[in-house]
Amino acid sequence: MLDASAVLVTGGAGFLGSHLCDRLIKEKNEVICVDNFYTGGKQNIAHLLQTPGFELIRHDITFPLYLEVKQIYNFACPASPIYYQRDPVQTTKTNVHGAINMLGLAKRVKARILQASTSEVYGDPAVHPQPESYWGKVNPVGIRSCYDEGKRCAETLFFDYWRQHNVEIKVIRIFNTYGPRMHINDGRVVSNFIVQALKGSDMTIYGDGQQTRSFCYVDDLIEGIVRMMAGPADFRGPLNLGNPEEYTMLELAEKILELTRSKSKLIFKALPSDDPKQRKPDISLARQSFDWEPKVKLIDGLKETIQYFKKIL
Ligand code: NAD
Ligand code: UDP
Secondary structure (H helix, E strand, O other): OOOOOOEEEEOOOOHHHHHHHHHHHHOOOOEEEEEOOOOOOHHHOHHHOOOOOEEEEEOOOOOOOOOOOOEEEEOOOOOOHHHHHHOHHHHHHHHHHHHHHHHHHHHHHOOEEEEEEEHHHHEOOOOOOEOOOOOOEOOOOOOOHHHHHHHHHHHHHHHHHHHHHOOOEEEEEEOOEEOOOOOOOOOOHHHHHHHHHHHOOOEEEEOOOOOEEEOEEHHHHHHHHHHHHHOOOOOOOOEEEOOOOEEEHHHHHHHHHHHHOOOOOEEEEOOOOOOOOOOOEOOHHHHHHHOOOOOOOHHHHHHHHHHHHHHHO
């Protein structure tokens, strides 16, 4: 029977949420996965559906949800620019109304709640690498704002529910993460490049390819998330989680070409507006607080991810 000892994962049928469900089930938690299947799908959690202790609910978190749980991981929100820009009003609603609903639930049942925030709160950063103390440089009216400002407002709500209602909150800022179960048409750079390379089609570099990102393998990220949730009540974050190894998009494309032995050509397309020029986490706080740092090298993580896409293509 599921009761107040259960752990709720919103967005649990998505890329990160499904890996988190796996980890929580492995650690013998009862898990309630809530998802509206906007970008996630049952295929990501199909292997858990017969597992005792796992329950799936189709629900949109912009509507209230009444459950009895001890912990909440709030991961619901499309993470890929293509999808979060397709219905930007819904993206803001998911971030803001969704956060209010989940915080309201946490307040009612006295659950600890962790927010999946993002490096996008730093916008196109003027400080490099980005420490948690940096307030960011975000366009409030651009095409990325529904996501960036939505996530920033969600952080505000988390801290105000703590200050005003004493809710036990945790906020993590996730930097670009990749791995198996990324959606094939996700539109994010790692999945795009791998799928293009495996199909032998042109690899689409946006802009001149000199912009940088730092890519964290999903297993490393999940380890950091679980440590943060289990940490002391008075450690609320925000906490950066990501891999500080920084690459240009051209370097990433070349690595993927090499690993897939693909003959794909690189082609250059327009840079989307407000695309950050550089991004790299300062993870000193995670190192000091939880002795956490990523272990998986980009080459090894890419190999795993390439294997996954080979299987599903
Ligand atoms: P994803 O798109 O694979 O997963 C998001 C999940 O949320 C999907 O299953 C989707 O169907 C669900 N969802 C969306 N709107 C919903 C709603 N209103 N109600 C219920 N479910 C809803 O993305 P992901 O990469 O797994 O990202 C998960 C979380 O982590 C997101 O909050 C994202 O902002 C955050 N994040 C991810 C990254 C990354 O690199 N993957 C980086 C920073 C932050
Ligand atoms: N990008 C690219 N080609 C693609 C997809 C993305 O060059 O096919 C670039 C994109 O412009 C950005 C970087 O890769 O500079 C990372 O994009 P992604 O959407 O993965 O993440 P985000 O911009 O949200 O960090």
